[in-house]
Amino acid sequence: MRLHRVYTDQDLQPGQEVSIRDRSAHYLTRVLRISAGQPICLFNGDGHDYAAEIVRPGKSRVIIAVNSRLPVACESKLQITVVQAISRGERMDQTLQKCTELGVQVFQPLFSERVEVKLRPEKLERRMKHWQGVVVSACEQSGRAFVPRVLEPVDFGDWLNQPGHGCRLVLVPGARRSLASLEIPGPLELAIGPEGGFSDVELELMVSRSVQPVSLGPRILRTETAAPAAVAVLQALAGDFA
Numbered sequence: 047m048r049l050h051r052v053y054t055d056q057d058l059q060p061g062q063e064v065s066i067r068d069r070s071a072h073y074l075t076r077v078l079r080i081s082a083g084q085p086i087c088l089f090n091g092d093g094h095d096y097a098a099e100i101v102r103p104g105k106s107r108v109i110i111a112v113n114s115r116l117p118v119a120c121e122s123k124l125q126i127t128v129v130q131a132i133s134r135g136e137r138m139d140q141t142l143q144k145c146t147e148l149g150v151q152v153f154q155p156l157f158s159e160r161v162e163v164k165l166r167p168e169k170l171e172r173r174m175k176h177w178q179g180v181v182v183s184a185c186e187q188s189g190r191a192f193v194p195r196v197l198e199p200v201d202f203g204d205w206l207n208q209p210g211h212g213c214r215l216v217l218v219p220g221a222r223r224s225l226a227s228l229e230i231p232g233p234l235e236l237a238i239g240p241e242g243g244f245s246d247v248e249l250e251l252m253v254s255r256s257v258q259p260v261s262l263g264p265r266i267l268r269t270e271t272a273a274p275a276a277v278a279v280l281q282a283l284a285g286d287f288a
């Protein structure tokens with residue numbers, strides 16, 4: 047039987063019981079129809095899995111006994127921050143889901159000139175929660191025990207003025223340098239344009255601030271394809287697919 051992995055934001059200690067509520071309780075009880083005594087795997091983003099066992103199932107609350115802490119070794123040694131210009135609806139979710147599966151550690155959503163999504167404060171809070179949920183689900187599925195961070199969206203100019211986390215790259219169709227030809231120097235940030243791409247002014251500004259334009263080959267990819275494709279190339283270069 048497949049062992050289900052479930053995320054909780056609680057501290058997990060072997061020998062103690064935890065109570066799982068809301069979305070996860072509903073999923074365990076209604077969708078998976080778990081029963082007392084069934085083994086399960088919990089994780090809380092601290093880099094470990096926790097072997098556990100259902101004590102008491104319930105519609106809104108499930109009691110689980112934590113048995114032991116297990117190491118998980120599936121993180122890439124390459125530190126990647128995906129700086130994604132916010133795309134519409136499910137496209138952004140797909141970027142977050144696929145890039146989490148592929149090992150990205152940080153997401154920086156970006157408001158650039160051609161981003162068509164508007165997020166007022168109350169909507170922004172809901173959207174951030176939703177994005178965090180997408181990332182957590184992708185960790186549950188892919189076996190990751192570290193949960194990538196989804197940072198609060200920033201404006202293009204603010205991002206450009208930040209010091210940056212290592213080498214900065216921007217995906218630009220037709221750029222002279224190909225991503226696949228790079229020697230991976232260490233931690234990096236990878237910027238991806240929205241559906242309409244970055245504007246010429248934004249591209250010029252990036253180049254003037256040492257953000258390196260790189261291409262992903264001869265075809266124009268949708269924005270939600272470009273990020274996972276680029277991350278896959280980077281992980282292959284870094285030996286993560288070995």
Ligand code: SAM
Pocket residue numbers: 216217218219220237238239240241242243244260261262263264265266267268269272
């Ligand atoms: N006409 C737009 C342009 O030329 O930028 C197309 C935008 S594309 C749908 C969305 C984003 O995906 C681009 O801004 C770029 O960051 C990335 N992208 C798509 N295909 C690419 C390629 N072949 N090489 C590099 N980046 C690409």
